[in-house]
Amino acid sequence: xxxxxxxxRYLITVTGKKLTVTCSQNMNHEYMSWYRQDPGLGLRQIxxxxxxxxxDKGDVxxxxxxxxxxxxxxxxxxxxxxxxxTSLYFCASSLIQGAGNTREKLFFGSGTQLxxx
Amino acid sequence: xxxxxxxPGPFNVPEGATVAFNCTYSxxxxxxxxxYRQDCRKEPKLLMSVYSSGNEDGRFTAQLNRASxxxxxxxxxxxxxxxxxxxxxxxxxxxxxxxxxxxxxLAVNP
Numbered sequence: 001x002x003x004x005x006x007x008x009r010y011l012i013t014v015t016g017k018k019l020t021v022t023c024s025q026n027m028n029h030e031y032m033s034w035y036r037q038d039p040g041l042g043l044r045q046i047x048x049x050x051x052x053x054x055x056d057k058g059d060v061x062x063x064x065x066x067x068x069x070x071x072x073x074x075x076x077x078x079x080x081x082x083x084x085x086t087s088l089y090f091c092a093s094s095l096i097q098g099a100g101n102t103r104e105k106l107f108f109g110s111g112t113q114l115x116x117x
Numbered sequence: 118x119x120x121x122x123x124x125p126g127p128f129n130v131p132e133g134a135t136v137a138f139n140c141t142y143s144x145x146x147x148x149x150x151x152x153y154r155q156d157c158r159k160e161p162k163l164l165m166s167v168y169s170s171g172n173e174d175g176r177f178t179a180q181l182n183r184a185s186x187x188x189x190x191x192x193x194x195x196x197x198x199x200x201x202x203x204x205x206x207x208x209x210x211x212x213x214x215x216x217x218x219x220x221x222x223l224a225v226n227p
Contacts, residue, residue, distance in 0.1 A: 042219040043161070043204070090160055104149055104208060106215070108160035 002027045006091045006109030013081055014117050021076045021112050023091030029107070031094045032074040033058070034066065036087040043090070049074055081116040088113050120144055120216045123205050127222040134195045138221045140205030141187045147216075149208035150188045152179055154201045155220065161204055165190070195225045 004025045013019055025032065033048040035058075045058030049068040063085055065077040074093075078085060091109040123140045130136045142150075150167035165172060167179040167188050178191040188207075192199055205218035 040219070043217040045214070088158065104215075105151075105163050105166070106153075106161070108162070110160050111158070113158075 002107070004091055004093055004107050004109040006089075006112055008112060009110065010113050012115045012117065015082055016080050019078050019081060019114075021078075021089060021091075021114070023074045023076065023109055024072050025074075025093040025107070026072065027093065027095070027107065028071065029093035029095050030071070031096055032068065033092045033106075034064070034074070034076045035090045035092065036060065036085075037090065038087050046076070046089075081114075083116045086114060086116050119218075121205055121207055121218040123203075123218040123221045125219060125221060127224050129224045129226060130195055131226055132195060132197060134225075135191065135193050136195055136223065137189055137191045138203055138205075138223075139187050139189050140218055140221075141185075142205075142207045142216070143186070144207070144216075145183075145186065147186075147207040150179075150181060151206040151208075152188075152190050153204040153206060155204055156201050164203070192223075195223075197225050197227060199223060200225045 007022050030051050034046040035043045037043050044060045046060055046064050047058050047066040049055045052068055052071050055066050055068055068074055089112045092106045094104050094106045120143050152164040153161040154164045155161040165179045167181050171180045176193045180189045202220040202222050204220045207216050
């Protein structure tokens with residue numbers, strides 16, 4: 001089954017304790033992205049990757065790191081989480097971006113609800 | 118002004134009603150437009166792509182008006198299962214970045 005797998009689904013942690021949220025897709029997609037979603041602010045892009053070893057900052061990259069060593073995986077790393085990073089996080093992938101057609105369709109993971117105490 | 122703006126609603130409609138949402142975009146260079154559906158605390162899922170000629174998929178019709186810079190979504194014969202938030206998305210700029218609206222909430226009541 002074609003899917004984006006994101007783990008964990010729920011995570012409660014404390015300030016400063018490094019964590020990683022994993023994301024994996026099995027569709028051979030070139031493009032992957034991380035979003036956070038907060039009430040009243042909508043979906044905001046954290047980082048994205050157009051292909052292996054190519055990553056770029058989105059709108060809210062501060063406090064986050066990513067890597068794209070393999071095509072299928074795009075982990076999100078919080079080196080020192082803070083309470084303002086409490087949010088609902090989504091990983092997404094698409095065949096390509098910028099094509100201006102349905103190949104831009106984004107497939108989302110089921111989300112990670114992160115609480116930083 | 119936000120790049121993509123939507124009326125947040127909520128729109129409360131009875132089953133069987135026809136409801137329409139509009140979404141305005143500010144970047145005239147926008148090329149691609151999409152409607153995504155999101156259920157509460159779940160991941161967004163693509164509902165429809167929006168083409169220049171408009172497109173229809175069952176009870177759903179999407180239209181693009183480039184002159185006025187808005188896209189619309191029409192839902193006919195609303196079902197209880199249509200209750201969700203509908204997100205408008207456009208793709209614009211040199212890096213073809215996706216710009217998301219905040220969503221329009223729809224509640225279909227029995």
